[in-house]
Amino acid sequence: MKLIGSLASPYVRKVRVVLAEKKLDYAYELENVWSPETRIHQSNPLGKVPCLIMEDGSPMFDSRVIAEYLDTLTPVCKLLPPNGRDRADVKVWEALADGVLDAAVLVRLERTLRSKDQQSEAWVERQMAKVAAGLEVMSADLGDSAFCMGTHYTLADVAVGCTLGWLSFRFPDIGWRGDYPNLARLFDKLSERASFRDTVPQQ
Template identity: 60%
Template sequence: MKLIGSLTSPYVRKVRIVFLEKKVDVDLAVENVWAADTKIALSNPLGKVPCLISDDGEAIYDSRVIAEYADGLSPVSKLIPSDNRERAAVKTWEALADGIMDAAVLARLERTWRPAEQQSTPWVDRQMEKIQAALRQMSAQLGENAWCHGNQMTLADIAVGCAVGFLLLRFPDIQWQTQYPNLDTLYQKLLQRPSFSATEPPKA
């Protein structure tokens, strides 16, 4: 299998971690979707990463679909519960974490792609408000628990770790570690896992 993605995308990092935790081999094909010569549309008409090319050549996207697909490839380290209610809880955590990533990407594009005089401060502020609201919810739900859901790591923790890690990379001024020390405790624990340390994005 081949995973098309970038080294800095939090969505790509999420599925890379899932594959590593599942001990399923997948080749990473690095692609810059913003480059003029990008060929991502040949695999995903939406022009987004990650995109998984299966052994039979079928393209699978987006990150939530790929993560769920990968979890079913091996019985090792079950990351999504089979019980319907618990499954929904883990997937809701993932949706919340992905929402942080969505808002962060939109805010970053507004700041980096538009000329300064065309940038919308209210638009960026709206995205920042979404991020702060999601962080508050995450911290409140996590409380003093060791993991986001249940008594072991799940896709919920992976998604949260990728979301807050992306904030550290692109929005260090948010300082969520000081505001929400329980999220930082979880993140530091996740960083001890080879899957997280191997996929840390380059700082440049």
């Protein structure tokens, strides 16, 4: 397998963490999707990373799809329950974490790709409200539990950890650690895992 991605994308990081936890071998190809020379469209018509190129050469894209597929390849460190409500609950956690990321990424793009006079503060405020609401729900749902789903490490923790790490990386002014100490405890615990240590976002 080959993973096409970047060192800064939290969606790519999620897949890299899963690959590490599952102890799966893969080649890693860096791609800057914003470069005029990018070739990502040859693999993903949506022009996004991550994109997983499988053994037969066919591409798979969207981090949620890739992560779910990778979990089926080996019983090592099962990250998703086999079926039922527990599985759906993990996927809801993942959707919440990705939704917070989606909103924050839109704010970053608004601020970095558009000139000051073209930026919409109303748009930024709308997206940041989603980030704030998502963090509040994450904290409330986590409560005093060791992990998102209680006592077991799952894909929910991978998704939440990647989201919190990217917010610290790109939005250090958001004081989520002080506002939600239970999320900070979870993130610090996740950060001790080799899969997280080896995938810290970089420029």
